[in-house]
Amino acid sequence: RRLADATGVEPRRLADAAPRPELRANFGDVPFPGALSSHHDDALLANYYGDAQQRVLLDAEELAAAGPGVWYFGVVGDRSGSGAFTFSIEAELPTTVACPRDRNSGKTCNGNGVCKRDLGRCDCDDGSTRDDCGADGPFPLDERGMDFHPPIQPDDWAYYSFVVGCEDRLIDASLYTNIDGGTDVGAKPRLFLRRERLPLMVVDSYDFLDFYGPENEDQRIVVTSCDDEFYRCPTESTGGTGCCAKPAYPGTAFASGAGAPGIWYVGVYNDKSATATLESYKVSVQIKSTDAKDRDGTCDTCAEGFQWPPGPHDGDQCGLACPGRAPTDVYSNSPALNLFGACSGRGTCKSGNIGNGAYCECDAGAAGAACEVTCPADADGLACSGHGTCRFNDPKNAQNHDDVDDPGRAGSPGATCECEPGRTGAMCEYECPVDKHGEACSGAGRCVVRHDAGPGEHGACDCDAGLFGDTCALSCPADKSGHACSGVGACVLMADGKSVACMCDAGFTGKNCDKVDDGNDDELPRQSKGAGILVVLFIIILMAGATTATVIAVRRQNKIANYERVLAEVGHADAIADYISPENEVEMKSTSANGSSANPMRDSEDPGGI
Numbered sequence: 206r207r208l209a210d211a212t213g214v215e216p217r218r219l220a221d222a223a224p225r226p227e228l229r230a231n232f233g234d235v236p237f238p239g240a241l242s243s244h245h246d247d248a249l250l251a252n253y254y255g256d257a258q259q260r261v262l263l264d265a266e267e268l269a270a271a272g273p274g275v276w277y278f279g280v281v282g283d284r285s286g287s288g289a290f291t292f293s294i295e296a297e298l299p300t301t302v303a304c305p306r307d308r309n310s311g312k313t314c315n316g317n318g319v320c321k322r323d324l325g326r327c328d329c330d331d332g333s334t335r336d337d338c339g340a341d342g343p344f345p346l347d348e349r350g351m352d353f354h355p356p357i358q359p360d361d362w363a364y365y366s367f368v369v370g371c372e373d374r375l376i377d378a379s380l381y382t383n384i385d386g387g388t389d390v391g392a393k394p395r396l397f398l399r400r401e402r403l404p405l406m407v408v409d410s411y412d413f414l415d416f417y418g419p420e421n422e423d424q425r426i427v428v429t430s431c432d433d434e435f436y437r438c439p440t441e442s443t444g445g446t447g448c449c450a451k452p453a454y455p456g457t458a459f460a461s462g463a464g465a466p467g468i469w470y471v472g473v474y475n476d477k478s479a480t481a482t483l484e485s486y487k488v489s490v491q492i493k494s495t496d497a498k499d500r501d502g503t504c505d506t507c508a509e510g511f512q513w514p515p516g517p518h519d520g521d522q523c524g525l526a527c528p529g530r531a532p533t534d535v536y537s538n539s540p541a542l543n544l545f546g547a548c549s550g551r552g553t554c555k556s557g558n559i560g561n562g563a564y565c566e567c568d569a570g571a572a573g574a575a576c577e578v579t580c581p582a583d584a585d586g587l588a589c590s591g592h593g594t595c596r597f598n599d600p601k602n603a604q605n606h607d608d609v610d611d612p613g614r615a616g617s618p619g620a621t622c623e624c625e626p627g628r629t630g631a632m633c634e635y636e637c638p639v640d641k642h643g644e645a646c647s648g649a650g651r652c653v654v655r656h657d658a659g660p661g662e663h664g665a666c667d668c669d670a671g672l673f674g675d676t677c678a679l680s681c682p683a684d685k686s687g688h689a690c691s692g693v694g695a696c697v698l699m700a701d702g703k704s705v706a707c708m709c710d711a712g713f714t715g716k717n718c719d720k721v722d723d724g725n726d727d728e729l730p731r732q733s734k735g736a737g738i739l740v741v742l743f744i745i746i747l748m749a750g751a752t753t754a755t756v757i758a759v760r761r762q763n764k765i766a767n768y769e770r771v772l773a774e775v776g777h778a779d780a781i782a783d784y785i786s787p788e789n790e791v792e793m794k795s796t797s798a799n800g801s802s803a804n805p806m807r808d809s810e811d812p813g814g815i
Contacts, residue, residue: 223290224282227252228259232271236279249407252283254308262302264324301325307339309358314338334364335403342366343403343470346490347524356484357394360477364403367471367490368531369464370511370523371504375493376428376464378471379456380415383485385422391481396424396456397472400465404472411472416450417457420476425456430463435497463495466508466523468531492522510547512556512563525563527554529575552576572597572620580620581632589622593633596623628664629654635664638675650677673698679705682717694718 229236229247236247246267248259263276280292302325307315314320314327318338321328329338341355342364357363369376380396383389397404397411404411415424429436431448436458438449450459471490475483494502507513507523510530527547547554551571556563567576570588572595580588580595588595598619624633627645629652637645637652645652646666655665668677671689673696681689681696689696690707694717697708709718 223288224284224286225252225255226259226290226292227281227283228261228294229279229281230261230263231277231279233274235277236281249405249410253405253407262325264326266324305337307337309339335362340364346471346488354486354488356482357392357473357475358482359475359479361475363473365471365473365488365490367469367492368511368524368526369466369469369492370525371466371506371508372463373430373495374464374522375433375495375500376426376469377491377493378426379489380424380473381487381489382422382483384483388485389481389483391479392483393420393476393479394424394483394486395419395474395476396426397474398426398428398469399472400467400469403470406474406476413457413459415457417452418455421455423455425453427453427456427458428464429458429460430495431460433460433495433497436460464492466511468526492524510554512554514562515556515558525556527563528565529577548576551579567595570595578620580622583632583634589624589633590628592628593622593624595620624652627652630664635662637664637666640676640678647672647677671696673705674703679703681705681707684717684719691718
């Protein structure tokens with residue numbers, strides 16, 4: 206599962222006409238020059254640029270796809286010279302490796318992605334692609350074309366993608382530019398086409414190119430079957446097959462076999478010898494039937510991994526790729542396909558109003574949009590031990606970094622088990638105690654994992670507040686308000702683990718802490734003492750009120766007696782009699798502390814003034 210990283214060091218030529226070296230790799234047999242089908246991988250771009258140091262990286266995904274076996278590396282001299290050269294080669298099996306730097310910017314992942322050090326390639330931002338994120342795209346194409354066309358510098362690329370979702374399809378891809386007397390004079394565009402992987406400018410790293418119109422203002426590639434009556438060649442010149450490549454005016458037509466179902470990539474390359482940026486251009490693609498008499502014929506059946514859009518699909522070409530069938534990142538020197546195909550081989554692709562219209566129903570134990578992750582399983586292979594549901598965890602966002610030694614890594618997406626009630630553990634392997642009704646934790650606690658010295662790791666109940674015991678079935682007595690231990694104590698589990706009791710606060714006692722501890726043997730009920738205190742307080746308040754009223758009445762009595770004395774001296778006895786009428790006498794009555802009534806005017810013996 207580790208990486209194989211072979212590096213060819215700068216060769217020393219023995220003659221001026223020595224050929225350029227090429228480093229190649231193959232699984233199960235020695236690599237040979239020629240078509241890419243004769244070897245597994247090579248340093249394509251390093252070969253193209255004639256780099257003195259070359260490198261082949263076989264990442265963990267490629268190694269897993271190939272399986273156990275022997276890998277062979279070879280150094281090949283191309284046909285550019287007749288001399289000889291010497292070289293050295295070294296290889297290692299690291300667990301992590303630095304990601305490539307863009308040739309122009311010198312930045313790791315071109316500053317447009319995150320280095321996946323476990324694979325040695327970049328997880329590019331949207332709108333960037335290739336191993337080093339140094340190219341624009343891939344941008345999705347349909348028959349409406351694509352309005353976004355980023356400028357393409359000399360020796361640079363822009364990529365587009367489209368879906369072929371069923372058999373017997375004709376592909377018609379076109380490039381329109383303005384290089385003849387227009388704004389892009391000096392640009393040298395090339396149109397390439399490749400299935401499932403990004404095309405490159407290196408021979409055999411693309412499936413098709415417009416070789417009848419390279420660097421023309423308008424370029425075109427048509428791919429169709431050998432039986433296509435419009436594009437096929439005469440049988441007498443093709444051995445009866447009709448297969449050939451011929452000019453399409455404009456462009457090149459390949460009657461070599463219908464475009465197979467899959468994800469296809471259009472590459473627009475501005476040659477490294479160009480003197481201008483390609484800016485004014487447009488890319489389009491049409492998917493038609495290979496039947497020349499019925500070009501608008503639609504798909505009868507979608508290929509595996511592709512779907513029709515939801516609803517009526519008259520005229521549709523099965524243009525929806527199921528999750529997992531279309532890669533999220535594509536590369537030039539590494540596999541683009543999910544190794545397990547649509548839904549990662551762990552689900553069923555369906556059509557509906559979810560995502561882009563095609564979605565996966567994952568099998569038990571798998572999760573994610575493409576069922577790309579699995580939950581832990583027990584010894585019998587049952588995900589979540591058969592007692593839970595597999596849930597997807599979204600990956601964490603990661604920051605971009607340019608430092609190859611510390612590029613930052615995105616958190617890997619994963620899945621966790623959501624256990625059914627009464628189960629816990631990473632794979633729901635532990636069961637929690639149940640009460641006599643069969644309910645885990647009596648329905649009053651959480652089922653959690655405990656790590657105890659005796660039984661070790663096991664399932665246990667984390668009880669709700671006020672509940673105790675293995676099954677959360679034990680509780681202390683509560684008062685009428687529902688407060689355990691009357692709210693003045695703590696409910697604790699006894700040493701036997703099978704009973705609970707109230708530990709009362711200071712000043713309280715009793716099984717429910719409902720009694721006041723005043724130090725006497727004959728303890729009064731807490732509620733009775735409280736009532737007695739209230740009665741005493743009420744009597745004190747009444748006595749204080751009565752005393753206040755008596756003081757006021759005595760002061761008024763003394764004041765009136767003083768008036769009587771003064772008026773008697775001046776002879777106004779009638780006025781006095783009127784003043785102390787029965788009405789006023791009633792007004793001046795007050796209640797004494799013992800409850801008797803008194804008339805301050807009649808009972809006072811002190812006629813003195815105030």
